[in-house]
Amino acid sequence: MSDLKGQVALITGAGGTLGSSHARAIAARGAHVVIHDIIADAADAVVDDVVRLGGSASPMVCDVTDRQAVKSCVDAVTAEHGAVFILNNNAGITGNNALIKDIDEDFFDRMFDIHVKGAFLVTQEIVDGMKAAGGGRIVNTISGCAHSGAVSGSHYNGAKGAIVGLTRALASEFTPFGITVNAIAPGVTPSGMTRVRLGEEGLAARAKQLVSDRLPTPEEITTGVMFFLAEEAAIVTGRVLNMQQPRKAEVI
Amino acid sequence: MSTVFITDGDRPLGTALRESFTNAGFDVAVHPANGDAKSLAAAISSAGPVELLINNAEPEFDRLAFEEIDENIFVNMMTGVARTAFFAVQAVHPIMQTLGGGKIINVSSSAPVCGMTGGAHFTAAKGSLYSFTRSWANELATDNIRVNLVAADVTTGTAAEDGGGETPLGRPVTIEDVVETITYLAGSGGDMISGQEIIVDGGFTRVGF
Numbered sequence: 001m002s003d004l005k006g007q008v009a010l011i012t013g014a015g016g017t018l019g020s021s022h023a024r025a026i027a028a029r030g031a032h033v034v035i036h037d038i039i040a041d042a043a044d045a046v047v048d049d050v051v052r053l054g055g056s057a058s059p060m061v062c063d064v065t066d067r068q069a070v071k072s073c074v075d076a077v078t079a080e081h082g083a084v085f086i087l088n089n090n091a092g093i094t095g096n097n098a099l100i101k102d103i104d105e106d107f108f109d110r111m112f113d114i115h116v117k118g119a120f121l122v123t124q125e126i127v128d129g130m131k132a133a134g135g136g137r138i139v140n141t142i143s144g145c146a147h148s149g150a151v152s153g154s155h156y157n158g159a160k161g162a163i164v165g166l167t168r169a170l171a172s173e174f175t176p177f178g179i180t181v182n183a184i185a186p187g188v189t190p191s192g193m194t195r196v197r198l199g200e201e202g203l204a205a206r207a208k209q210l211v212s213d214r215l216p217t218p219e220e221i222t223t224g225v226m227f228f229l230a231e232e233a234a235i236v237t238g239r240v241l242n243m244q245q246p247r248k249a250e251v252i
Numbered sequence: 253m254s255t256v257f258i259t260d261g262d263r264p265l266g267t268a269l270r271e272s273f274t275n276a277g278f279d280v281a282v283h284p285a286n287g288d289a290k291s292l293a294a295a296i297s298s299a300g301p302v303e304l305l306i307n308n309a310e311p312e313f314d315r316l317a318f319e320e321i322d323e324n325i326f327v328n329m330m331t332g333v334a335r336t337a338f339f340a341v342q343a344v345h346p347i348m349q350t351l352g353g354g355k356i357i358n359v360s361s362s363a364p365v366c367g368m369t370g371g372a373h374f375t376a377a378k379g380s381l382y383s384f385t386r387s388w389a390n391e392l393a394t395d396n397i398r399v400n401l402v403a404a405d406v407t408t409g410t411a412a413e414d415g416g417g418e419t420p421l422g423r424p425v426t427i428e429d430v431v432e433t434i435t436y437l438a439g440s441g442g443d444m445i446s447g448q449e450i451i452v453d454g455g456f457t458r459v460g461f
């Protein structure tokens with residue numbers, strides 16, 4: 001399928017596990033994918049991977065919390081490739097299962113800056129171009145924990161909840177411009193971040209709590225993103241797709 | 253005498269809550285919703301036995317197109333609502349542990365549920381409270397701390413207000429309506445309720461959505 005041919009997609013934090021999976025899938029549908037990350041090597045590796053698979057990609061390296069850096073990167077991308085049609089706000093850091101008593105001001109601020117202010121800034125920088133081009137698709141990556149309240153760090157969950165609010169507000173506001181704004185809420189998926197938070201043993205234990213006895217692959221989470229990108233999904237907006245799996249009844 | 257601690261205690265809802273809990277015989281302490289962790293911790297530790305914390309940041313804000321919201325406005329809104337609530341809970345947690353339990357009520361809005369044109373900053377900030385509520389209910393349950401959310405669609409810009417203040421129940425929501433809901437959760441009726449949200453909107457949220 002090449003239904004996204006000629007479109008530009010920007011995925012923040014695409015040097016990581018989920019973002020790189022989304023990037024491969026979107027590139028396979030014909031879009032040029034801008035692989036953003038704060039770590040240049042991570043972005044470059046994913047660009048190489050996408051190109052090796054026959055797709056088109058370029059790196060973008062900056063900190064999503066830095067307005068000037070985001071602005072100059074987005075300006076450069078737009079000048080070279082045209083307006084961004086697909087934005088996935090995916091960059092994030094782990095809450096590391098921290099309890100509220102152990103979360104200091106720095107950790108709290110970093111969490112809200114990267115997740116909430118980051119999504120706010122990147123969206124602001126791309127939205128004019130998206131409006132001018134006549135539409136677009138914004139998919140924010142939140143987390144199942146924002147719904148379930150599972151302990152992963154309440155600062156992490158709260159930041160993801162803020163992005164739910166942002167998603168719903170912007171869905172109303174951007175509808176007249178042909179832009180949809182939705183979110184996916186993945187359940188625990190083995191990734192850079194969850195390996196740090198849970199370790200291999202912790203991930204295996206999480207799998208055992210599920211009726212399916214297995215965690216999703218990144219590609220299965222990507223399915224959620226692709227749903228919102230479908231041409232036929234133009235009326236779907238302001239929604240959160242919760243991708244958590246059913247848990248075994250005996251697990252509390 | 254037990255204490256009720258209210259953030260943003262000087263605006264209309266905060267004032268009404270303060271009067272109501274004072275009349276019911278509680279000591280009431282207040283603190284501005286300024287996100288100042290150290291000052292919140294100092295105020296809460298000297299407030300006496302806080303058995304109820306009401307995170308009531310009720311910021312005034314302008315309805316602004318998304319592109320018009322500058323970084324300062326956005327960050328100030330997040331700080332006032334999310335940072336104030338977070339560090340108030342962090343400070344009150346050990347006190348409630350010592351008391352054998354307590355209650356936390358987060359005052360939010362229907363905007364994070366229904367969306368709100370021109371309110372991206374407000375909706376993001378109030379949205380954090382929905383997830384904080386679920387997370388803290390889970391994390392603090394073993395300390396017998398109950399955490400709930402009341403969405404007060406009265407004075408701030410909300411779905412009900414966008415509907416001209418009309419509600420399906422035939423009259424606008426008043427401050428007293430919200431105070432009553434919070435009082436119910438604070439009383440024994442709320443003892444086995446945690447991690448829940450009640451939107452006091454006269455039925456508005458269920459119309460047309």
Ligand SMILES: NC(=O)c1ccc[n+]([C@@H]2O[C@H](COP(=O)([O-])OP(=O)(O)OC[C@H]3O[C@@H](n4cnc5c(N)ncnc54)[C@H](O)[C@@H]3O)[C@@H](O)[C@H]2O)c1
Nearest residue numbers: 013015016017018038064090091092143188189191192193
């Ligand atoms: N893996 C899961 O189980 C899971 C579940 C729910 C939600 N999520 C969310 O999915 C998203 C992707 O996470 P992942 O699991 O792929 O983890 P990951 O660690 O593999 O990827 C995250 C990427 O974000 C980048 N990043 C971090 N801070 C940044 C900053 N300031 N500026 C720019 N980039 C930055 C990192 O360098 C990394 O490459 C995150 O938002 C995460 O919260 C993941």
